[in-house]
Every structure is written in C-alpha cells, then in structure tokens.
Amino acid sequence: MEQLDDTELLSSIQADDRHAFAELVHRYSDILFRFIQRRIACVEDSEDILQDIFVSLWNLRHRITIERSLYPYLFKTAKYKIIDWTINEQRNEFVDQM
Numbered sequence: 001m002e003q004l005d006d007t008e009l010l011s012s013i014q015a016d017d018r019h020a021f022a023e024l025v026h027r028y029s030d031i032l033f034r035f036i037q038r039r040i041a042c043v044e045d046s047e048d049i050l051q052d053i054f055v056s057l058w059n060l061r062h063r064i065t066i067e068r069s070l071y072p073y074l075f076k077t078a079k080y081k082i083i084d085w086t087i088n089e090q091r092n093e094f095v096d097q098m
Helices: 006-014 018-037 043-059 071-097
Strands: none
Touching (some): 018 043
C-alpha cells in the first residue's frame, strides 16, 4: 500500500478497502495534526478535528474526485473544520458571558 500514489489509494478506498484507508490515515495524520495544532492550542480539540476529517473522508469517499493528490483536499477540509470549531468556540464564549 505504501507504494500507491494518492489517486490509486483513493480508488481503493472508494472500493471500500479499509487497509487503503488506514494507509491514508498513516500517511497524512502527522502533517494534518501539526497544521491543526498551529491554529488550535488544545490537543484534544485538534485530535477531534483530525478524526472528523478522516471520518468525513470515509463517509464521502464515493463522491470525492482528485486529479493528483489528496493533500489539497485534506488541508482544505482541515481549514473549514478549524473555521467551524472557531465559530463554535466564539459562540459558546458569547453564550457563557450572558
């Protein structure tokens, strides 16, 4: 599995190959976690966001199309998850102040 490029890996994932999905998680977890961690100080929240990214990828695997790499897709997803998390945190802080 390690020798597969992202398009081949995604094709395997779309065929419901859990080993391919595990390889994808292994391949991108560290770099995505560091990206998230730089923006969100809480380790637990960063881990939750990372998990949400991969759960989302698995759930949407049949609808995803990529040309070369999953890298841009994963980081775009991370960016939006971080934005959602930030909005929810701000909303919770506002409600707590009332």
